[in-house]
Amino acid sequence: MKMTVLKSTIAGMALVAATGAAWADKANDTLRVAFTKELENVDSYFNSSREGVVLQRAIWDGLIYRDPVTNEYHGNLATDWEWIDDTTIEFKLREGVKFHDGSDFTADDVVYTVNFVADEASGVKTQRNVNWMKSAEKIDDYTVRINLKAKFPAAIEFLSGPVSIYPSDYYAEAGPEGMGLKPVGTGPYKAVDVTPGQHFVLEKYDDYHDSPKGQPSIEHVDIRTIPDVNTQMAELFSGTLDLIWQVPADQAEKLAQMDQFTVSNESTMRVGYLAMDASGRSGETPFTDVRVRRAVNHAINRQELVDALLQGQSQVISTPCFPSQFGCDSDAAVSYDYDPEKAKELLAEAGYPDGFTTDFYAYRDRAYAEAIASYLNAVGIDTNFKMLQYSALRELNMKGETPISFQTWGSYSVNDASAMISQFFKHGSLDDARDDQTLEYLNIADSATDPEVRKENYSKAIERITEQAFWAPMFSYNTNYVSTKEVEYTPTADEVLRFTTMSWN
Amino acid sequence: MADVTSHDRLLDEITGPTPGQMLRKRVFGHQGLLIGLAVVVLLTLVAIFAPLLAPHDPYAQSLMTRMEPPVFMGGTWEHPLGTDHLGRDYLSRLIYGARVSLLIGAVAALISGLIGTAMGVAAGYFGGKVDAVVTFLINVRLAMPVVLVALAVVAILGGSLEVVIVVLGLLLWDRFAVVMRASTMQVRRREYVAAAQVIGASTPRILLSEIMPNIANNLIVVVTLEMAHAILLEAALSFLGLGVQPPTPSWGLMVSEGKNMMLFEPWLVLIPGAVLFVLVLAINLMGDGLRDVTAPENRS
Secondary structure: OOOHHHHHHHHHHHHHHHHHHHHOOOHHOEEEEEEOOOOOOOOOHHOOOHHHHHHHHHOOOOEEEEEEEEEEOEEEEEEEEEEEEEEEEEEEEEOEEEOOOEEOOHHHHHHHHHHHOOOHOOOHHHHHHHEEEEEEEEEEEEEEEEEEEOOOOOOOHHHOOOOOOOOHHHHHEEEEEEHOOOHOOOOEEEEEEEOOOOEEEEEEEEOEEEOOOOOOOOEEEEEOOOOOOOHHHHHHHHHOHHHHHEEHHHHHHHOOOOOOEEEEEEEEEEEEEEEEEOOOOOOOHHHHHHHHHHHHHHHHHHHHHHHHHHHHOOOOOOOOOOOOEEEEOOOHHHHHOOOOHHHHHHHHHOOOOOEEEEEEOOOOOEEEHHHHHHHHHOOOOEEEEEEEOOOHHHHHHHHHHEEEEEEEEEEHOOOOOOHHHHHHOOOOOOOOOHHHHHHHHHHHHHHHOOOHHHHHHHHHHHHHHOOOEEEEEEEEEEEEEEEEEHHHHHHHOOOOOOOOEEOOO | OHHHHHHHHHHHHHHOOOOHHHHHHHHHHOHHHHHHHHHHHHHHHHHHHHHHHHOOOOOOOOOOOOOOOOHHOOOOOOOOOOEEOOOEEEEHHHHHHHHHHHHHHHHHHEEEEEEEHHHHHHHHOOHHHHHHHHHHHHHHHHHOHHHHHHHHHHHHOOHHHHHHHHHHHHHHHHHHHHHHHHHHHHHHOOOHHHHHOHHHHHHHHHHHHHHHHHHHHHHHHHHHHHHHHHHHHHHHHHHHOOOOOOOOOOOHHHHHHHOOOOOOOHHHHHHHHHHHHHHHHHHHHHHHHHHHHOOOOOOO
C-alpha cells in the first residue's frame, strides 16, 4: 500500500514536470500563441506567409522602421539616410548593435545581405521585395550605400518592411537552410527553439538596442501551429493558449460575449475583388464587353457583404488598391452602387437578356465566394463554382484561363499603391485587362520621383480601371485578435503581430 | 369457438400457407425492414416533391438573417430549422439535399450494379479464363482505396454532380462482382440450368431467365448496401469540398459549411448529420431485412 502511494506520487510529480512547459503562462512569463499555417522556412526571404512576416519583425530588424500608427519612417539599424541621386541611397548605421550570436553589426552585414538577396540566383521567394536593389557598397564601417537598378520611389517603404539585415559571417556559413533552423538577427526576440511542425520559442533579447520598435516586455513567446480554428478556440478555453488571431468574424463575435476574453479587431491591407477577363484571354467570354463588367459591379451588394459577413473594421472598397496606400485615391474611382435591375438592363443591352453561364473561381473564404456567386446568380449570371488551392488558381490565372475569379491581395503590407495596381495592371502574366492606357499611366507613376506626379498618374490609372470595370473591387479584410484578459495588446492595421508591444495585465 | 380454432389449425396443417402468404408474414413480422422501408419511402417522396414541400427557395440568400436558430432552440416558424451562414432556409436546403443524396445513391448503385453484375455473372457462368480475368480485376479494384482514388479523380476533373456519380459508379462495383460471381457459380450447377442447356437454349436466355431470377435476392441486398455506401462517400467528398459544388444543397456540404461554427452553433452540423445518419441506417435496415425475408435459409 505504502509502495503504491509512493509510486503514484512520483508518477504524479513526473506528470506535472512533463506538462509544466506546456502549461506555462503569465506566472512563467511565457505567452502562448497559435499560428494557423506551417512555415516553409523561418528565414524571412524564403517564405511568403503572414506568419513569416510576424517572425521576421520579431527576430530581425531593417534599416528603417515605419511606425504602424503614424506611418512615419524612423531609423532602426540606420540612424540617418540620404538620397545621393535617383538610384543611390546612403545610410549612416547605428553603432554598438550586436547580433544574437554576439557579433557586431557593421556595414559588412548590410553589404552582404543586400548583395545576397538582390542576386536573383539566390532564389528569394518574393522577388518583388528585393529585385529593385542592384547592390550595396561599404563606405566605411558605419556608412553604406545601396544602389538601385532604376528609379524606385517606394524604396524606403520596402526597406522598412521585408528587407531585414542578416549577420554576414553567420549567413555566409549557414545559408538560408541554417538560418531557417537557427535564426540569428538583431531583433527584440531571439529564437531559442525552432522545431518545424511543433513550435517556435522566442526569448526576450536583453541587449536589444534603442529601437523605435520599443523594448520587449514578455520573457518568452511559445508559438504552436494549430491549423483548425475550433481547436485553437478549445485550447484558449482550456487555458493552454493566451492569444489567437485571424479568428473568423462569427466566432470572434461569440468570443467577445464571454467575459474572460479580449477581442480586438483591426483592418488589414488585404482587398477582395473580382477579376474579370476583359481581354478575352480565356477565349470567347461575355466579360470582354464593358457593359457586362459593369453589370457585375452593379450586381454585388458590397455593403451587405461587409455588414453581415466580414464585419469588424472592414470597409467597402471601390479602388483596385487599399485606400491608405500612397496614391490610392478613393475619389478618383468610379463607384457602382448595388442595383440588380440596372445590372439586368446592362446584360440585356450587351445581348444577354437571359444571362449566361460562366466558370467562377475562388481560392479562399468559401462563404464569401458563395455569397458573391449568389448575387451574380440573382441577376442571371449562372456560375459553375470552382474552389481551388491558391497555387492552382494562380497557375490558371497566369495562363489566362479564368473568365471571372474572386481574388484577394494583401500588398505584403507595403503602403504604396504600386504594390497592388502595378502588380496586376502592367501586362504581366496575371493581367487580364491588358489595357495600354492603364499601362502608360502606371509607367509614369512607378518611376516618377515627384510625389505629386505619382499621385496624379495613379489617380488616372484608378479612374481608367474603374471606369472600364476591369475588376469589381469589393471590400477590405479585417483580422480578429482574441486573447485572455491577462494579455495587453493593441493590434495595428497591417496584420503583423508585434510581440514587443505585448505585456501582461 | 374452440372448435373453430382447432379446425382452422387443422386445415392449415393440411394445406399449409401459400408462398405469398409466407412472404407477407415474414415481411410484416420483420420490424427492421418495415422501419427502413418506411423511412426510405418517406425520404424518396420528400425528394420527389421537394418543390412543393420546401417552405423557401433553397438558394435564396439573405445575409441579414444569417444563422438563425431552429425553432426548438428559440427560433421562429418562419425558418423551422433555422438558416445557414448565408441566411438560406435550412429546412429547404435539407429537403433539396435529399434529392442529391438519393439521386447519387441510386444512380451510382445502378452504374456499379450493371458493371459488377455483368462481370460477376460472366465469371461465375463461364469460369476458366473469364473467371481468372474478372478475379484479377476485382483484386486490382480491391487494392485501391476508394476514397483516395475518388479524391484524386475528382480533384483532377473538378467536382460536380455528374462527376461524383460517375466516379462512384465506376468504383463501387467490386462487391457486386464478388457476390454475383459466387451466387452464379452455385446456381449454374443446378438441374434446371442443365435442362435449359440440353434443350438448346441460347446463353443469353439461360443467363437472363434461368440464372438472374435465382440470384436476384442477393443482388438486391448488395444494391442497398452500395447505395448507402455511395451516399456516405458523396457526403465525405462534399465535406472535403471535392464533391457537389455550392450552391447545390448537399448534406455533406452542409456539414462542411457548418463545421466552422461547430463550437457555438452545433445544430448547423447536427441537423444534416442526423438526417444523413437516419437515411443510411434506414437503407441498411432495409437491405438486411430484404436478405432475411427473401432468403431466410441464409440467415445465420
